[in-house]
Amino acid sequence: MTAAESANSAENPWPVRTVNTKIADWIHRLGQIWVEGQVTQINRRPGTRVAFLTLRDPAADISVSVTCSPDLLYRTEIPLTEGSRVVMLGRPTYFTGRGTVSLRVTDIRPVGVGELLVRIERLRQLLAAEGLFDPRLKRPLPFLPKAVGLISGRSSAAQRDVVAVATSRWEAVRFVVRDAPVQGPTAVPRILGHLTALDADPDVEVIVIARGGGSVEDLLPFSDEALLRAVSACRTPVISAIGHEPDTPLLDLVADVRAATPTDAAKRVVPDVAAELAGIDELRARSAHALRNWVRRETHVIDGLRARPVLARPFTTIDAHAAQVDRMRRDIRRDVRRHVDAEERRRDHLSARLATLGPAQTLARGYAVVQRTDVERPHVVGEIADMPPGAEVRIRVADGSAVAHVTGGAHVTEGEAS
Template identity: 75%
Template sequence: MSPDAPPNSADTPWPVRTLSLKLADWIHRLGQVWVEGQLTQINARPGTRTAFLTLRDPAADLSLSVTCDPNLLRRSEVPLTEGSRVIVYGRPSFYTGRGTLSLRITDIRPVGIGQLLARIERIKQLLAAEGLFDARRKQALPFLPHTVGLISGRASAAQRDVVAVATARWSTVRFRVCEAPVQGPTAVPAIVDQLALLDADPQVEVIIIARGGGSVEDLLPFSDETLLRAVGACRTPVISAIGHEPDNPLLDLVADVRAATPTDAAKRVVPDVAAERSAIESLRDRNAHALRNWVGRELRTVEGLRARPVLARPQRLIDEQRAVIDRFRADVRRAVGHHLTVEEHRHAQLAARLATLGPAQTLARGYAVVQRLDDAAPHAVSSTEQLPPGARVRIRVADGAVGARVESAETPNSEGTSS
């Protein structure tokens, strides 16, 4: 359009041809570019002067039409087939008549193993930085899942191995098998779709992605970023069973459990009924043995307690205390008897002294005690002055007493008798 053309607006819209020409002009300005992708379709008919290819982005659901000289494909050092990773050099073109975008290439180079491994390493570092390989994200497998989801190739040996081994180990296990391509350009979209289908099924408790190994190129889908992110987002535990030991695909790092082979995955997903029964019998034997040992120890403890003197002869303590009491009682009796003996001896001594000093001994030697009886109160007299003539007296001698009346009194200086 000329510079004087009116601006685009609702009143002055562009016709389709104008928009197509402007798009073609902008795309043609891009010039020659290098592009990496995966071949998904090759159409090079004999006798034609143009080969038609489809170049797909492995990490996204995008593709681009590519055209080239058929001799360019024939001159490749490595045969190019569907699924090959390539780098192409060409100019993008927009065909205004059909409104399509195409890439006309003049160079095509297969991506070597080293380049593939470097690409896988870059994806590995990216996902590791995002934490998709973190062990804390791993989910534990159920002990005995109700239904096992299985993604594998159609009628593949990996599928047969998983089902046969798991069924032999636990006959009631159920499988929901989803078949999908496990290599080539259509593998990743198909596996992602089947994975989403199984993850949405509430009866599926664990998912196995199985393949029986292969070359590095064959295993590229299992290191695809799209598939890895889909596995990382699964709510159902996922087992990676690719069966390729030398070069582990990145799926082994993202999956919750990595199995060395499909057979190993079958062994991990369900327990072995024979082994479980053997383990139960072993546990029963161990429990019975432990119980017998415990009962034996308790019986020995009870026997030891019963053998103790305090329980074997509970009256022994009473007998011992009774003996102590009897000993104390004998000691008390002996002490009291000794004390009584001492006091009796002392009393006898005092009685003897008292008898010696008392009037009885004096009377026994011929003396007498004279008591006057006619006074108000009888009393002993000690002087003749207390005995006037005619006084009534009582004379007490050693063997008795007699009554008498005083007729006269004598003093040591006078004569006379008394009666």
């Protein structure tokens, strides 16, 4: 390369041939490489020494053109068909005239079933270590979904089985059907697109991915890492209904529910209206029977209570104690009367004593009570000194009283003085 060629600028641009040559130089430095992918197109042109193929990445919508000798296609251990998983040894080649890249291969090796199973097992261990199979991540299925998303092959038996069985179980079920290839190199991208659209639909409450049985190679899309991670990231519950009972792609482990067959998926996604109505009738019959048994049991308890003497003859106890109550009442009355009579006699005795000792009886026997009334505080005269001459006194006798004035001096009798 000359100094003029390396000094690229707007005033000194490179011609197209220089650009293509430089690109070719960089690509050719890669040398021989091993590449794995799926064969999507095989074009054998009769009378030519070159066969054209398209090799596609199984997990992304990326492909590369491949050229090889036609004899190489016939020498492979297993005949190559579209969708075959292969490993190729080739050298990237850049055609400067057309500005295209292709892979010129010299060896093609089909990936065997044993190697595919080993790779699937390795992927299973990786996803298990990341926790994608954790049962705690499984989302419950709705009892009556507003709409069911169904991803399956166009007019396939799996699609017909799911729709027919689910409709027979619940006529009102509504399906949002998305057709997609279920094997081959285009299956994963189409399924991923439909899965994203259905997961974003607010009416779709459960998604079913269904296909019939097949070989390990046919079921490879359902063990694809990109699809498995997309299913794990879905907000909508996903049911895996791939193949028959022995078929176990990794999608069965990542999905929220694994159905043995598409028919089993239809049974899981909606309830059986006849079975539900029969269950309701059975529950109603059991409830009525239980209620009648409860009423019968409680009636027996009430009858037992009513048969007890305290309720059957409630006045028996009262009658048994009535005589005792009457006797006690008579005793109380007798005791009260006796007490009253005793108190009346005591009262009469005290009254007689009081009458005997009272002033009225004393006056009746000829005594008199003399009170001095000319002082500030009138009082009974108890001695001669209380009646000086001129004092005014009141003399009370049995039948009345009189007022008198003391005129003479005091005189003390001998008997009184002594």
